Amino acid sequence: MLRVAVVRGWYLPISETFIYSELVNVKSVSPIVCCKKIVNLEHFPFKPIYQYKDNDDLIDILRIQKISLIHARFGVTGADLLEVKKELGIPMLTSFHGFDLPTNAKSMRRYGDRLQHLFEQGDAFTVTSENMKEILIKYGCSPDKIFVHHSGINVSKFSYKKRTARENETITVLTVGRLVEKKGMEYLIEAVHRVHQHYPGIRLRIAGDGQLKRTLEKQVERLKLDGIVKFLGEVSHQAVVEEMKKAHLFALASTTDNVGNQEGIPNVLKEAMACGMPVLSTKHAGIPELVEDGKSGFLVPERDPVALAERLLHLVQHAEDWEKFGTHGRKTVEQFFNIDRQIENLERIYSLLLSK
Template structure:
């Protein structure tokens, strides 16, 4: 079986389940992983992982007869490009958001990106919005393939909405600026419907700041910070929830999302989504059909949408079903792997 070598700077951050799913579900190629740092191997077990050592990397690629290199993130592509060119191995680079939004603000990164676009074989964007960003950065449109990151829908059962005394709104993600948690909390504070709880899942450097926001708005009795949760715990919380709130924003340093997997998982569970017109999110959430979208940082608009859903259990269920159908049609892990393997095949055949 032909070998594809995945290059990842850090194997793997806890939030990078999507990369692990990719590596472990490829069927037509044998995957190996090369990483500069190895983390969380107990969470993401994988046998063929090799530590990046400049004087050994060529040997590893030759020894395993790699026919293709798949680098994750623009920085990873830049790092492994010289080796790929030296050995004549096609290189595919998959971008994820920060590498097309924040990092291009740095002149050195943009200069290296220019060479990567010139010499690299194919570039994967995880949304149409990201494809447009890559074109603006100077990548030839013909070299770009949009491949939506998919989720394993079988792991998420469709919830049945019941009228409860207390309705639960969930936010989930790392506590970083682009998640927009501050605006979600403020939208929750403006709601007139008080028979609710806000559940916030995740961890990160901004958590103390978000707790201060909650305290200043006198919401401590109705907001729960769960911290980092296992994937199974997240799924359980989604099942118990009524609405998924994803108030994403473009950070002050330019950082943007691709299309957040947390939203996909919520939709697969059958939750209606309240989110923003941010990055590729409108490609996933259709305003008025599977949820509601407002402009970034529109606290009042978010609050109105939450109220509308809380006042209409039937609308919640209807939107939730449409959302799951969208996932089944365009955002499954099976569909992503099929698309990815076609990309691999087309680039290997150019040899």
């Protein structure tokens, strides 16, 4: 069986369950992992994993392991590995996921002049949405090299649950994400503050950690939302699943941050929809390719807490609509974003590159 080296700087940040799902489910090739640092191995057990110090070290590893294809996770990694690809004379697939887009000023500083070399010398690229594909084309990548490959989820791990609420019942809204600007947590907290004035029974649970935690905690204190908004900190993926079982609604207020960093299509939205939760999110990046406004939930403009509050209050006050939103969301994920279908798509891309 042909061997593929999945190369990622760190193996594996806690938020990147999508990479792990592909590693353990792909069947047509034999994958290995190559990285510079190993973290969270207890959450993502996998063998074999090889650590490397620099490109020369990586070249030796790939030669010894008789690797036929490099799969670079994230564009910046692909740019770093161009000399490895050239030295070994093997094809390279590079997957873009969001922060690595050329619209992100920080990523562009890392690319320097290497992005165009990557587009020219790279054999193929995957993106997680049509929106992301258009961005790569705009910056000079040939559309013939780009495959839209959604990050799939294992739908069977997320039990569908019909969401209901009695009149004046406490309603729990869940959000999951790193506490960084891109996740738009400040706008969601402001929206909950507005809704709380009309419906005191609303509660927000925030799963995630990050550099904005203290800023957001101060916002909660200022708005007198202690006891209304709960910070759960960084939690395991299984703990997220348990939170989804208990919550009524899911919200994610994603936004383009001040350096141009964007989402792809967040897996956590797919997971929430698979669980049957109505979702509230933003018209951001690839999210409208997953969430159909008015069918599986609602979408509002980025950075608009007033619109978020209006739609959130509507959801809170119209629990009779939750079931139709939840069933539509579950069907969408089952049909288009399940891991089995996306693994098949990835294996087709691998096969195409290996046949060359």
